[in-house]
Amino acid sequence: MIPRDPSLESGLAVLREGYDFIPSRSRRFGSDIFAARVMGREVTCLTGAEAAAQFYVPRRFTRQGALPAPTFSLIQDFGSVMALDGEDHRHRKALLLSILAPEALGRLPGLTEHHWRRAAARWAEKGEVSLFDASHEPLTAAITEWAGLALTPEEVRQRAREFRDMVEGTGSIGPRNWWGHWQRRRTERWARGTIEGIREGRLGVPLGSAAASIAAHRDREGRLLDVVTAGVELINILRPTVANARWAMFIAMALHEHPEWQARLAEEEWVDPFVQEVRRLYPFIPFMGGIVRQPFRWRDHDFREGDWVLLDLFGTGRDPAAWEAPEEFRPERWRGADWVTRPGFVPHGGGEHAMTHRCPGEWVTVEQMKVIARLLARDMRWDVPPQDLSLPPGRMPALPRSRFRIRVRS
Numbered sequence: 001m002i003p004r005d006p007s008l009e010s011g012l013a014v015l016r017e018g019y020d021f022i023p024s025r026s027r028r029f030g031s032d033i034f035a036a037r038v039m040g041r042e043v044t045c046l047t048g049a050e051a052a053a054q055f056y057v058p059r060r061f062t063r064q065g066a067l068p069a070p071t072f073s074l075i076q077d078f079g080s081v082m083a084l085d086g087e088d089h090r091h092r093k094a095l096l097l098s099i100l101a102p103e104a105l106g107r108l109p110g111l112t113e114h115h116w117r118r119a120a121a122r123w124a125e126k127g128e129v130s131l132f133d134a135s136h137e138p139l140t141a142a143i144t145e146w147a148g149l150a151l152t153p154e155e156v157r158q159r160a161r162e163f164r165d166m167v168e169g170t171g172s173i174g175p176r177n178w179w180g181h182w183q184r185r186r187t188e189r190w191a192r193g194t195i196e197g198i199r200e201g202r203l204g205v206p207l208g209s210a211a212a213s214i215a216a217h218r219d220r221e222g223r224l225l226d227v228v229t230a231g232v233e234l235i236n237i238l239r240p241t242v243a244n245a246r247w248a249m250f251i252a253m254a255l256h257e258h259p260e261w262q263a264r265l266a267e268e269e270w271v272d273p274f275v276q277e278v279r280r281l282y283p284f285i286p287f288m289g290g291i292v293r294q295p296f297r298w299r300d301h302d303f304r305e306g307d308w309v310l311l312d313l314f315g316t317g318r319d320p321a322a323w324e325a326p327e328e329f330r331p332e333r334w335r336g337a338d339w340v341t342r343p344g345f346v347p348h349g350g351g352e353h354a355m356t357h358r359c360p361g362e363w364v365t366v367e368q369m370k371v372i373a374r375l376l377a378r379d380m381r382w383d384v385p386p387q388d389l390s391l392p393p394g395r396m397p398a399l400p401r402s403r404f405r406i407r408v409r410s
């Protein structure tokens with residue numbers, strides 16, 4: 001028998017404790033698996049590298065019904081790759097991986113640097129900005145240009161706001177979530193219009209660009225994706241890239257909290273280890289849900305078809321069985337290590353990208369983080385005025401109370 005959270009209903013505890021919900025109970029029960037009741041549903045909670053390996057066995061879980069609908073529709077949405085299973089998933093995922101694979105990124109790092117530098121010059125004029133809020137604009141400019149879309153500066157600002165509000169709405173109930181949905185409707189109209197414009201030849205996009213590939217993609221029966229679905233997949237490339245604003249903020253926070261790394265990042269060999277350690281230790285997606293499709297047994301527990309499971313992504317990065325001194329910020333641990341296959345490293349999901357629901361945008365994130373780490377450590381002069389940098393555990397996705405304000409000097 002696995003341990004059970006004694007509360008009759010833990011939904012509110014999930015919202016209140018957020019990132020700590022699974023890790024704190026797992027420590028208390030001395031177990032990497034326990035049962036709870038959340039929103040009136042039985043759920044099995046898992047944490048740690050061994051649990052993650054089980055969760056990411058290909059085809060074992062579906063994402064359909066695995067997250068509350070108001071969250072799912074802001075993360076990926078119905079009709080998207082995340083809602084697919086089996087061969088349909090593999091086929092759609094191949095499209096995304098062909099667009100987002102490391103060798104396909106091409107100009108994206110250069111565009112990220114270009115738009116970040118231009119934005120940083122504006123931040124210097126303002127004096128003090130929330131790095132979290134301010135980063136959304138250059139990231140939107142970079143990804144839309146890379147995807148083949150020509151947006152005016154006003155459109156970039158508008159899309160940046162919408163993408164930010166959608167991501168901020170994911171982990172909450174109430175006004176933040178409703179606002180995210182309101183914004184989503186505007187973005188969807190725009191994305192549908194974009195796909196139609198490309199298909200009708202009104203909107204010129206470079207051949208082979210992400211927007212062109214999505215507009216032309218055909219399903220396994222050879223049919224063009226319907227306009228709504230193609231629009232959803234376009235948004236699903238743009239919005240999560242803009243969400244890298246959160247990683248940008250955490251890079252700056254890590255430099256602020258571990259200032260010795262500012263100088264060490266002058267050496268290129270440390271840039272990759274540094275960003276991997278930021279991804280391991282700073283909180284982004286707290287957990288991921290799955291519904292069992294293929295029954296299995298683990299830790300003497302039967303996972304039956306239809307069972308709901310939550311895997312602790314955040315806590316798995318701090319699993320003491322998988323990481324030495326897990327709470328310490330030690331980029332050194334990444335020297336010579338392969339982040340793609342490192343057990344227990346699941347900030348973007350786990351397993352083989354093509355075979356599981358692991359994030360196809362992981363290389364986009366890593367490459368953009370490296371660009372931003374170099375700029376923040378080597379080229380920009382900035383400091384951190386006094387502010388409340390604490391991270392309320394129930395705020396998902398995580399955000400310091402002050403939204404991380406910096407003063408840019410040049």
Ligand code: HEM
Nearest residue numbers: 081082237240241243244284285348349357358359361364
């Ligand atoms: C901002 C940082 C990001 C984080 C923290 C993140 C995290 C994740 C996570 C945890 C998953 C789900 C894994 C699972 O279901 O088990 C996921 C899936 C996904 N991500 Fe990301 N991601 C990020 C950036 C990106 C980027 C830049 C893109 C695209 C350019 C992207 C596109 C997707 C897509 C399409 C899926 C669904 C894949 C599938 O169902 O097969 N993400 N991401």
